[in-house]
Amino acid sequence: MIRLSRLADYGIVIMTTAARHPERHHTAAEIAAESAVPLPMASKILKSLVRSGLLESQRGARGGYGLARPAGRISVADVIVALDGPIALTACIDDGPGACGLEALCPARANWQRINEAVRTALDGISVDDMANTVPVAFALPVRPRAEDPRAGVG
Amino acid sequence: MIRLSRLADYGIVIMTTAARHPERHHTAAEIAAESAVPLPMASKILKSLVRSGLLESQRGARGGYGLARPAGRISVADVIVALDGPIALTACIDDGPGACGLEALCPARANWQRINEAVRTALDGISVDDMANTVPVAFALPVRPRAEDPRAGVG
DNA sequence: GCAATCAGGACCGGGCTGGTCCTCTTTAGG
DNA sequence: CCTAAAGAGGACCAGCCCGGTCCTGATTGC
Numbered sequence: 001m002i003r004l005s006r007l008a009d010y011g012i013v014i015m016t017t018a019a020r021h022p023e024r025h026h027t028a029a030e031i032a033a034e035s036a037v038p039l040p041m042a043s044k045i046l047k048s049l050v051r052s053g054l055l056e057s058q059r060g061a062r063g064g065y066g067l068a069r070p071a072g073r074i075s076v077a078d079v080i081v082a083l084d085g086p087i088a089l090t091a092c093i094d095d096g097p098g099a100c101g102l103e104a105l106c107p108a109r110a111n112w113q114r115i116n117e118a119v120r121t122a123l124d125g126i127s128v129d130d131m132a133n134t135v136p137v138a139f140a141l142p143v144r145p146r147a148e149d150p151r152a153g154v155g
Numbered sequence: 156m157i158r159l160s161r162l163a164d165y166g167i168v169i170m171t172t173a174a175r176h177p178e179r180h181h182t183a184a185e186i187a188a189e190s191a192v193p194l195p196m197a198s199k200i201l202k203s204l205v206r207s208g209l210l211e212s213q214r215g216a217r218g219g220y221g222l223a224r225p226a227g228r229i230s231v232a233d234v235i236v237a238l239d240g241p242i243a244l245t246a247c248i249d250d251g252p253g254a255c256g257l258e259a260l261c262p263a264r265a266n267w268q269r270i271n272e273a274v275r276t277a278l279d280g281i282s283v284d285d286m287a288n289t290v291p292v293a294f295a296l297p298v299r300p301r302a303e304d305p306r307a308g309v310g
Numbered sequence: 311g312c313a314a315t316c317a318g319g320a321c322c323g324g325g326c327t328g329g330t331c332c333t334c335t336t337t338a339g340g
Numbered sequence: 341c342c343t344a345a346a347g348a349g350g351a352c353c354a355g356c357c358c359g360g361t362c363c364t365g366a367t368t369g370c
Contacts (some may be wrong), residue, residue, distance in 0.1 A: 002235065002274065004157055006245040027315070038363055047317060060368025061314040076270065079343065080157065111286050115231065118277040119157065121254040125272065131266050195330055202348060215337025216345040224311065298359070 002089070004080065010037045011045050011083045012076060012131060015067075019074075019132040024066030025058060031065065045083065052082035071129035079119060080126065086152065087120045157244070159235065165192045166200050166238045167231060167286060174209065174287040179221030180213060186220065200238065207237035226284035232275060234283065242275045252256075 017035040018026065032042035046065050049055040056068045067074070079086060090112050172190040173181065187197035201220050211223045222229070226297040235242060245267050 001242060002157060002163075002239065002242050003157060008157075009245050028313095038360075041359075043316080043358085050317090057316060058314045058368090059366075062369060063315045063367080065316090083158065083160060087157050089157060099219065107327095115278065115281060118280075119274050122273040122277055125273075126266065129229050184346090196328075198347080199329080205347085206349095212347060213337085214335075214347050216343095217338060218337085218346045220347090242327075 005084050007045065007048075008083045009042060009125065010035075011049065011079045012128070014042060014045055015049070015054065015071075015128045016077050016132040017021045018065065018067055019071035019128050022071070023069065024056075025062070025064035026066065027064045029111065048083055049079070052126065054078060056083055061113045071125050071132060074128045076126045076128065079121035080123060086114065087123065089116055089119065158241050161236045162200060162203075163235045164234045165190075165196060166204065166234045167283070168192065169197060170204070170209065170226075170229065170234050171243055171287040172239035172284045174226035174283050177222065179211070179219065179225070180217070182233055201239055204234070207299065209213065209233060209237055226287060227282050229283045230279045231281045231283065231286065232278035235278060242271065242278065244271055 013035050014031060014037060017031055017063060027045050028043045029039060031037075031046065032039040037043065037045070046057075050057045050065070054068055054074055056064050057063065057065050077087060168190050169192060172186055175306060183198045183201050184194060186201065188191075188192040190197065192200070201210060201212075205220070207213045207221055209229055212218065227254060237307050263288050
């Protein structure tokens with residue numbers, strides 16, 4: 001189902017949680033409690049997010065976590081990439097040349113690049129801030145179908 | 156990495172293979188050979204694709220598979236849905252209400268719906284025919300970033 | 311110095327995906 | 341009719357990756 005890993009899923013929830021309290025210094029325990037993510041898991045994720053520069057941490061007593069930059073400048077894609085690695089639907093894209101074997105004859109490959117790009121763009125167009133604020137109605141879909149698309153509602 | 160399942164991946168390759176030979180009656184063995192997908196796997200996938208109406212089959216001696224409708228009218232999303240089930244990045248979307256527990260407090264949920272929609276739209280805007288023909292340069296990306304997006308190249 | 315936190319791994323169990331195989335049905339053809 | 345060629349439909353298995361836990365060490369405030 002093109003499922004997002006649970007890690008990334010939790011990661012987004014955690015980031016949105018943090019985004020609602022822009023003041024620094026929230027301990028892992030606090031964030032875990034508020035986001036309803038089990039503490040050890042949350043802790044693990046928080047550490048990853050720090051390592052990839054989306055969060056900043058304060059060690060030692062009275063330490064905690066906080067956003068490294070404004071929530072509006074952190075995209076959903078950023079979080080996913082931080083926790084799950086590059087956004088690539090197919091192995092032949094992110095594993096680089098030689099991973100597939102079909103490559104030479106596979107006419108689909110070139111197009112997969114665009115599809116990946118499309119998905120990436122979609123996810124990059126939504127910020128953590130957007131997520132935190134349950135944009136109600138006027139939410140602008142970052143994606144538009146091709147106008148000349150011949151298909152009716154197939155799916 | 157928002158990885159597509161291998162089933163769906165193979166499925167697309169198989170569909171594009173079939174699309175290049177619109178005449179009916181290609182046996183599973185033929186398709187497998189040409190698409191470089193192991194026969195048992197290909198066979199399994201072909202059966203699934205028939206069941207979901209993307210392919211038609213002829214049983215018995217001299218039987219085989221063929222596209223159920225023109226390749227231009229079968230989207231990549233169709234194939235993915237056929238093999239992997241509904242396109243839903245997060246469990247809280249396709250498992251329906253009650254699957255998550257956070258729902259009530261999770262501000263992200265509403266927005267996930269749109270993100271899913273965005274990805275779905277992107278995948279629905281590309282047909283198997285597009286994939287088969289390695290559209291070279293003028294390929295119209297079915298996705299556009301929001302014009303008012305404040306972010307620079309974060310990812 | 312002590313206690314509270316974060317950092318960074320090691321480690322493990324279960325579920326799911328990918329893959330194989332077997333048997334049954336259908337159909338063409340001699 | 342009988343046989344062979346093909347698809348239909350499942351059962352079944354194994355390896356791997358994900359999700360999850362825990363432990364030990366490094367920092368820092370009090």
